[in-house]
Amino acid sequence: MEYLIHLAILFAIYAILSLGLNLVVGYTGLLSVTHAAFYGVGAYTTAILLTRSGWNFFPALIIGMILSGIIALLIGLVLSKFKEDYYALASLGFNIIVYSILLNWQKLTRGPLGIPGISRPSIGSLSFSENWMFLLLALILLVIVYYLSRFLVRSSFGRVLKAIREDEGAIKIFGYNVNVYKLTIFVIGAMLAAVAGSLFATYITFIDPSTFTIDESIFVLAIIILGGLANLKGSIIGALILVLLPEALRFLGLPNDIAAQMRQVIYGVILILLMLFRPQGMMGEYKL
């Protein structure tokens, strides 16, 4: 049972990450490979505020989201100059730069040693230190993120995003400032990633920079492409499949490290097959 709760918590974290990234990649057509950077900023902000300054989880979460949003704004301003594959490459570069900062700004982050002893969230006398209580919190946040995303993509704002994706030139002619829209959604995506980061930090109670590499960004990208671009339910299902996959492999009797590599092989092959036969993913509405 503990094990199932553990998997469910991981699923909720990855589903939140995927929803945020799908807003950027699926709905707006910006191939961002830097999501793990914002995930990391959220995790580190919460971890540092909790362990050093003795903050409560919830205000720390808000600060993490704001900080992640500000950094996303700066990165997004630079990225707004690029398109398609150059966008992907430059965003990947920012992921590596943020990772380097987490690794090397040792006074603040303790570098490769990581930050241990992060406490679980609580409000007043209500504590989320039990795993099932934490799961409840993660699921509540997931539901909030899901409905927020749904509200966004169904609003007129969301329709402009899709129009940018389909034909940026045309929507410009209608007088929309496309850069403002792109920046806004990029910042929102980053703030949602920070929510996932804060959850991750307080769930595992230990973080180090190795969680926030480009591999993680690629993994989240694989989730949303598998589930379907521009489909929120798809992101949830994609997260479920790719989080459960290594566990299924473990049940087949593969040792842990091989199961982890097998997961990479399988999702690599899935990416290739999808690109060849179904570039929009399982339930997707948009092809890259």
Added chain:
Amino acid sequence: MSLVPQLIMNSLIAGAIYSLMALGFNLIYGTTKFFNLAHGAMAVVGGYGVYYFSKMLGWNLTSAIILGIALAGVLGWLLDRFIFLPLRRRKATNTITLVASLGAFTAIQAIVAILFTSQFQTLDKNTGTSKIYEVLGGIITETQVVILVSGLIIMGALVLLLKYTMFGKAVKAIGDDESVAKIIGINTDKIIAKVFLIGSAIAGWAGIMVGFDTGLEPTIGMNLLLKGIIASIIGGIGNIYGAVLGAFLLGFAENFGIWKISSEWKDAIAFGILIIFLIFRPQGILKK
């Protein structure tokens, strides 16, 4: 050993390795116009190919190296035949092809990790005993001399091949416009297949050299690839001399950049340079 000559030497060696990666990447990009991320995996396959044939099977080094290069080349050819060619026929966008190549990269890297474990391996028979030369106060090993010389030879050979043969003219024609090249009777699929074979073989050689110089891990591919891409872009993508110039510039920038700060910042410096170039001079130093 004094500091500045050694920094110069380290820069030259790094530049030589990056130029090997950049040459193959650039050749493929110049012809097909997409970021082939699987190129990084070719280096890993080349390096581990030699490890398998020479260390695990005990064959002599020369034949192991030839087989390692051939293995990387053939794998590159296979990827083109079964992934990139079908995508080209379907008129897939650059982004789709990029994601497919990312899938191939992920899968190949994980397969190598399953076959050879994630442990650090070195190709050198007895590490630390390779001959050492002192040039102008800096130290360089025999392997590193081979890396430098082979980089220049391969660059020269590529220049001759592309400038003075029918194959080279066909490559240029496809790079300018694939459909026009087809109309004037060039068998574009065949030429592109050969480009993948040659480009991947060069990456294989790069991986082998890294295996002798610093050692192999399944994950070295991404870093090598990214450095190759950065070198290509800052030098001028699609230009052979540009690739080499960019590689050496990058080598110098990285090694002198860490003169006063921790060497962990190398990657951040490299990507910082990339982003500056992408913003201010996206066509690179030598534009095509």
